[in-house]
Amino acid sequence: MKLLAFGASNREGSLNRSLAKLAAASAEKHGVAVDFREFGTFDTPLYTHIEPGGAEPEGAQLFARCLAESNGMMIALPEYNWSYPGHLKNLIDWISRARPVPLAGKSCLLLSASTSAVGGIRGLLHFRQPLEALGTFVHPKMFTLANAGNEMDAKGEFKDAAQQKRLDATVADFVTFARNLS
Numbered sequence: 001m002k003l004l005a006f007g008a009s010n011r012e013g014s015l016n017r018s019l020a021k022l023a024a025a026s027a028e029k030h031g032v033a034v035d036f037r038e039f040g041t042f043d044t045p046l047y048t049h050i051e052p053g054g055a056e057p058e059g060a061q062l063f064a065r066c067l068a069e070s071n072g073m074m075i076a077l078p079e080y081n082w083s084y085p086g087h088l089k090n091l092i093d094w095i096s097r098a099r100p101v102p103l104a105g106k107s108c109l110l111l112s113a114s115t116s117a118v119g120g121i122r123g124l125l126h127f128r129q130p131l132e133a134l135g136t137f138v139h140p141k142m143f144t145l146a147n148a149g150n151e152m153d154a155k156g157e158f159k160d161a162a163q164q165k166r167l168d169a170t171v172a173d174f175v176t177f178a179r180n181l182s
């Protein structure tokens with residue numbers, strides 16, 4: 001089984017990139033092949049309107065290709081203003097116009113690292129909605145890391161082994177879910 005993984009932030013030192021890498025390493029322990037990508041490779045211009053037959057931007061085409069080659073994905077995303085970032089909605093809107101819809105039938109684990117004490121759950125709950133609208137099987141369990149700036153070290157690893165154990169358990173559960181679906 002193969003999973004696409006990325007953190008939905010281009011920020012240098014992104015906590016969500018680090019979390020996505022930790023999730024990728026955890027999935028690899030279960031024999032899963034992981035295609036880890038930088039979010040910047042999926043960059044798309046702001047979607048305002050596409051003329052019939054208009055070409056999709058390269059970032060959206062690459063995302064669609066990566067999805068086609070994977071059984072599912074693990075996305076770590078920041079919470080922006082109690083929701084998920086507009087750049088992620090933009091990417092989803094672009095690929096939602098392709099037929100067949102590249103997200104349809106894919107399994108997905110959502111994760112969030114946030115500098116706040118809440119942990120990003122509000123953004124994840126909102127992000128489920130467009131994914132499910134497009135036929136993605138979003139795993140019921142999600143992983144949030146509150147106070148992530150303090151919970152991770154400079155190398156992007158957990159300071160507390162209990163957090164690693166919690167992530168491993170969530171990823172293990174998701175891998176079973178994704179295997180059953182594929």
Ligand SMILES: Cc1cc2nc3c(=O)[nH]c(=O)nc-3n(C[C@H](O)[C@H](O)[C@H](O)COP(=O)(O)O)c2cc1C
Binds near residue numbers: 010013014079080081
């Ligand atoms: C525009 C913006 C809005 C934010 N809103 C929230 C929020 O609603 N809840 C929250 O927990 N953190 C919020 N944050 C803080 C992010 O959790 C923090 O910047 C985090 O490090 C972003 O993820 P990254 O490190 O992967 O880039 C916000 C940050 C930005 C830039």
